[in-house]
Amino acid sequence: xxxxxxxxxxxxxxxxxxxxxxxxxxxxxxxxxxxxxxxxxxxxxxxxxxxxxxxxxxxxxxxxxxxxxxxxxxxxxxxxxxxxxxxxxxxxxxxxxxxxxxxxxxxxxxxxxxxxxxxxxxxxxxxxxxxxxxxxxxxxxxxx
Amino acid sequence: xxxxxxxxxxxxxxxxxxxxxxxxxxxxxxxxxxxxxxxxxxxxxxxxxxxxxxxxxxxxxxxxxxxxxxxxxxxxxxxxxxxxxxxxxxxxxxxxxxxxxxxxxxxxxxxxxxxxxxxxxxxxxxxxxxxxxxxxxxxxxxxxxxxxxxxxxxxxxxxxxxxxxxxxxxxxxxxxxxxxxxxxxxxxxxxxxxxxxxxxxxxxxxxxxxxxxxxxxxx
Numbered sequence: 001x002x003x004x005x006x007x008x009x010x011x012x013x014x015x016x017x018x019x020x021x022x023x024x025x026x027x028x029x030x031x032x033x034x035x036x037x038x039x040x041x042x043x044x045x046x047x048x049x050x051x052x053x054x055x056x057x058x059x060x061x062x063x064x065x066x067x068x069x070x071x072x073x074x075x076x077x078x079x080x081x082x083x084x085x086x087x088x089x090x091x092x093x094x095x096x097x098x099x100x101x102x103x104x105x106x107x108x109x110x111x112x113x114x115x116x117x118x119x120x121x122x123x124x125x126x127x128x129x130x131x132x133x134x135x136x137x138x139x140x141x142x143x144x
Numbered sequence: 145x146x147x148x149x150x151x152x153x154x155x156x157x158x159x160x161x162x163x164x165x166x167x168x169x170x171x172x173x174x175x176x177x178x179x180x181x182x183x184x185x186x187x188x189x190x191x192x193x194x195x196x197x198x199x200x201x202x203x204x205x206x207x208x209x210x211x212x213x214x215x216x217x218x219x220x221x222x223x224x225x226x227x228x229x230x231x232x233x234x235x236x237x238x239x240x241x242x243x244x245x246x247x248x249x250x251x252x253x254x255x256x257x258x259x260x261x262x263x264x265x266x267x268x269x270x271x272x273x274x275x276x277x278x279x280x281x282x283x284x285x286x287x288x289x290x291x292x293x294x295x296x297x298x299x300x301x302x303x304x305x306x307x308x309x310x311x312x313x314x315x316x317x318x319x320x321x322x323x324x325x326x327x328x329x330x331x332x333x334x335x336x337x338x339x340x341x342x343x344x345x346x347x348x349x350x351x352x353x354x355x356x357x358x359x360x361x362x363x
Contacts, residue, residue, distance in 0.1 A: 075216035083209040090360045092204055098197030 022047045026110060026128035035120035048127075052134035067139045074140050081132035084111060183358040184208055185335040190353045204360060207335040211328050225328030226320045243318055246273065247311060271311050279303040279347075303347035310337045 025048035032042040055063070067074070084106055093104040099118025106112070111132065115123040184206060191201040215225040222228075246254060246268055255266035263278040280302055316333035320326035334340075334356055345352035 072219050073217070075218075076213055079213045079216045080209070083206070083212055087206060087209075087360070090204065091202070094202040095199065097193075097199040 022049050025049045025052075025130050025134075027126075028128070028131060029124070029126040031122070031124040033120075033122045035122075039121070048131040051131055052138060055135065055138045063139070070139060074136050078133055078136035078140065081129050081136055084129040084132070085109065185338070185356050185358055186360055187334075188353070188355050188357065188359075190351075192351045194349055194351065206360075207331050207356065211331040211335070214328050214331070222327075225326065227325045227327055229323050229325065240318060240322075243314060247315065268311065273307075273309045273311055273314055275305075275307040275309075277305040279305070301348045303345065306344045308341055308343075310334070310340060312337060 028046045028048050028051060030042060030044055032040060034040050070077075087106050088109040089106060091103065091105040093102070095102045101114070101116045103114045104111070105114075106129065107126070109130075110126045110128050113123070113125045115121075185208075187203075187205045187207055187210065189201070189203040191199070193199045211225070214222070218224070246266075249268065251267075251269045253265065253267040255264060257264040261279070261281045263276075263280070265274070265276040267274045310333070313330050313333045316329035317325050317327070319329050337356075339355075339357040341353070341355045343352065343354040
């Protein structure tokens with residue numbers, strides 16, 4: 001009984017540590033709602049750590065193709081991400097017209113993109129700035 | 145008792161794990177609070193359409209961020225934060241020579257053109273370079289279209305462009321050398337200069353404002 005309790009304790013502690021590690025960089029959130037017949041509704045949350053870690057497992061040839069195309073913009077992407085981390089709560093771009101509204105802002109350290117169209121289609125994407133930098137770093141390393 | 149001890153150990157491990165992994169986020173928050181606490185400059189762009197339910201565009205960019213990101217973009221004519229211009233001689237007008245002349249001259253009104261289509265005024269005053277252009281051609285077209293519409297109606301369709309640039313920014317912009325504009329140096333000079341209204345464009349359809357201040361949101 002005692003061994004069982006210790007094992008449960010060890011497992012619980014490990015899970016707690018793993019949980020803290022997985023979520024320490026925050027969560028990437030994507031919400032897409034198309035309000036029309038057959039429109040898609042996509043909602044998912046992904047721990048940000050998984051993205052940077054997951055890039056190690058993407059096939060090299062696939063990644064090389066992407067990095068070649070993005071190559072001229074990678075240093076800029078990394079600089080933008082690095083700088084964005086300094087501005088946790090600011091509005092960067094806001095475009096409004098009679099039908100649509102697009103907003104790009106930093107909200108609590110996350111780059112948040114909100115797009116609402118006059119048709120009722122809604123897209124919300126939220127990505128921690130740190131993840132953008134990690135992704136840019138990874139792509140640059142693969143590009144060398 | 146053993147259960148309590150187990151709970152205590154579990155809690156300690158969880159707190160330890162949290163203290164190991166969470167500080168990076170907490171530290172980042174502190175750093176951002178500090179950096180945003182100091183009065184750094186922001187470039188604001190606002191475009192407002194005068195039509196009913198017209199478009200509104202608001203852009204807010206930290207000057208420091210722009211100055212750091214620009215050198216990282218090397219594409220087309222933009223390299224290391226400098227824009228290469230194939231020839232500074234536009235229509236046989238040497239822009240650099242003109243700006244050098246303006247820079248080294250005393251305050252005053254250098255160019256005043258009052259034409260049928262445009263009014264242009266270039267002046268230097270109190271450390272600022274002013275360029276004011278009034279395009280009257282839109283108004284004339286409207287008048288012509290309307291036939292007997294009076295001149296006052298035409299005046300309502302003028303486009304006015306007002307540019308006000310600190311001379312230090314102009315100096316920095318042209319500091320790179322021949323056929324190059326140093327955008328990063330200009331941004332740094334702009335940041336050091338303080339709050340200023342840079343560009344105002346007004347016509348019957350849109351209003352455009354570009355200005356620099358220490359607020360991170362547009363008015």
